[in-house]
Amino acid sequence: MLRSASLCAAPTRLATMHPMTDKKAQQYGVTPQSVDFNDWYNEVVKKADLADNSPVAGAMVVKPYGSALWERIVRWLDDEFKAADHESLIFPTLIPMDFIMREADHVEGFAPELFTVNKIGTEVLAEPYVLRPTSETIIGHMWSGWLNSYRDLPFLHYQWGSVFRAELRTKAFLRTSEFYWHEGHTAHATQQEAQAEVRMILDLYHRFCRDILALPVVRGEKTASERFAGAVSTFSIEGMMRDGKALQSGTSHYLGQKFSRAFNVKFQTAAQAEEFAHTTSWAISSRIIGALIMTHGDDKGLMMPPNIAPTQVVIIPIGRKDNFGEMVAEGDKLAAELKAQGVRVKVDRRDGVTNGFKYNDWELKGVPVRIELGPRDLESGVLVVKNRTGDDKETLPRAEVVGGIKARLDGIQAELLQRATDFMLENTVTVDSYDEFKAAIESGKWVRAFHCGDPESEKAIKDDTKATARNVPLDDAEFFAEKEEGVCVHTGKPAAYGKRVIFGRQY
RNA sequence: CGAGGCGUAGCGCAGCCUGGUAGCGCAUUUGGUUUGGGACCAAAGGGUCGCAGGUUCGAAUCCUGUCGCCUCGACCA
Structure with missing residues (x-):
């Protein structure tokens, strides 16, 4: 509360x-x-x-509004996974504890935050379960039984569900002890194929953020110290929130043969040799809603990008007692015309609530477009329209509003992406000295700097500034991808990666 | 998990120090007047004071424990 x-x-x-x-x-x-x-x-x-x-x-x-939003996120991603020939399946929430223990890095990463089930009724279990923090282990276990030949591969699987991680400090959507996500798990015959999968998913996530959520994100590879527990390489998309902090908004991991060795996921090759599969895992969680809130929100509340907004247009009938019913009926007519174009629209038929209250209410909820419809408008064949992104009301002919609604929504979508992109670029600075680095971080910005790649140095920087390496942008990343050589801003040693690393404080 | 703060009506708070009838504003309900940017008047309803122990004739108030929330730190695939 x-x-x-x-x-x-x-x-x-x-x-x-x-x-x-x-x-x-x-x-x-x-x-x-x-x-x-x-x-x-x-x-x-x-x-x-x-x-x-x-x-x-x-x-x-x-709650229902949040759930409606999440459902739309799920639907879009699910369609894309299926379009890319992935299949969903359902695994148990409970995982035998010893599964988690089988991959050394995995244990080390997750042990502190596991919920353990060690009792059924009054009977203490000899072999306890954990509530899954992620499912690589149990999926690997099952795969080992399903996989015989290279002809069985690839396995392109994913599941929707929740996982449990006892974080010490939680925050709605950003870090909760139980959270909702999909976890993708794939197995491949070759490293190349697995790595192509990791990259394909990262790009899918990027498209989702950019085109649907209007979130500019940086695609890049995590440094060694920021990798998923048990991964060979981890890729992420990083977004900038309006306080300048970074939020890892999605991850895609190449797991090499680490989990397949731990769970005996092997197959016979065409050459009749025995080989371990190359596996991947990837996820976007309910945390993405936090990104949406903190990227677009303003002092009036949420701002929903039209492509994801549960409600894209809200119609406010304006009238007095004697004609309010008539205005609601007019609102319904208008709504039907908009719905016919595929627009998600609501008519606010609440009586006894003033218009001003309704305006503020829907602005708080971030509905992209508001249309007011009153007797005066009806008489002159116009509507009053206001975008959530601006301050001005427009009075336009009714037909123009109806006919232009899709373009209006697209315009708002583009405006939000542009605004967020500008913000990210304006708040990212390129530095070549550690003093500049510290000053920039202190003022809440992202920093692009050369780094030697030494985990000890990363740790020292974090202790010093609270900033971590967010990622190393990919060569074809939309932002910050320039190839450059230089010396480490912290140690003065030759820089790794062949380009600058993004540093920032993070959620 | 360490340090600090906070749990009293749906929301925001006062009361606690100094123990003695549980209050205020908003919201809600009803009636009336209103309605183009967070309406007004009147009346009414609503609370095991987070939970559990303890001290006391008597605990929202004092003590102990516990649960939850917030901030900082540590942790955070």
């Missing part, structure tokens, strides 16, 4: 500049981003009705 804690945590700040000291502000709206980004985020999640806290530590309840 959003109790007094967040408002009282820092009394000195509160006393001087917290707008919640104002009665009206306390009741309506959210804390401005510039005052306290954390408060802003927590309040938006609550007030826009995306999620609520549950009695279970760190586990949220996703």
Whole structure:
């Protein structure tokens, strides 16, 4: 619950500049981003009705609006996976604990955050289970039984579900002890094929973020110290939030033969040799909703990109008691015309709530387009239209609004992507000295710098600045891909990777 | 997990220090007036004071434990 804690945590700040000291502000709206980004985020999640806290530590309840959003995310991705010939399947939530223990790096990464089931009724289990933190192990186990010949490959599998990781500090959508995702798991006969899969998925994620969520993201490879526990190589898409922090928004891992060796996933080749499969895993989680909130949101609340918005257009019938019903009926007619074009539209038929209240309500929820429809408009054949992205209302002929609705939505989609891209570029600086590096990080920016690749140096930088290497952009990444040689900004040694690394503070 | 803060009506809070009838604003319900950017008047309903122990004649208030939330730190595929 959003109790007094967040408002009282820092009394000195509160006393001087917290707008919640104002009665009206306390009741309506959210804390401005510039005052306290954390408060802003927590309040938006609550007030826009995306999620609520549950009695279970760190586990949220996703409310209908949040669920509608997640369902749209799931649907789009699921269609794409299937279009790329992947098949879904369903694995148990419980995994034998010893499975997790079989791959050394995997254990080390996950052991501290495992929920363990060691009792059924009153009977203590000799071999406990864990609630899956991810399913490479149990899937590897099953694959070993399914795989005989190279002709069986590739396995192109994925499942939708939730996983459990007991993080010590949680935050709705960004880091919850149970979260929702798909996990892709594929097995291939060759390294090349597996690596092509990893890359194909990373690109799919990139398209999803760019075209559907209007999130500019940087495709790149993680440095060794930031790899998935058990991966040979990890690739990520990184987005910049409006506070300048980075959010890893999706990952795609090449696991080599590490898991196939641990779970005996092997096959006979055409040359009659025995070989271990090359496997991959990849995921986008409910965390992506956090990215959506923090990339596009403003002081009025959420801003939903039209391509993902559960509701794209809201119609507000405006009338008095005697003609409100008539206006609602007109709104329904208009809605039907928009729906016929495939637009997701709602008519706000609530009576006894003032128009101003409705405007603010839908702005908080981030609905891209609002149409007002009142007696005056009806009389003159116009509609009042307002985009969530701007401040101005437009009065336009009804036919123009109806006919131009798709273009309007596309325009908003493009505007959001452009805005977020500009923000990311404006808040990324290229530096060649460690002093500049520290100053830039301190001011909440991303840094592009040369690095020697030494994990010890990365650790030292993190201890010093709280910034980590986000990724090394791919050669064909949309941003920051330039090839360059230089010396490490931290150690002065020759730079690794042949290009600059993105550093930033992260969620 | 370490340090700090906070749990009182749906939301935001006061009351706690100094133990003695549980309050305020908003929201809700009803009636009326309103309605093109967060309406107004009137009346009404709503609370095991997070939970469990303890001290006391008596606990929202004092003590202990515990659960949950927030911030900083550590951790974070």
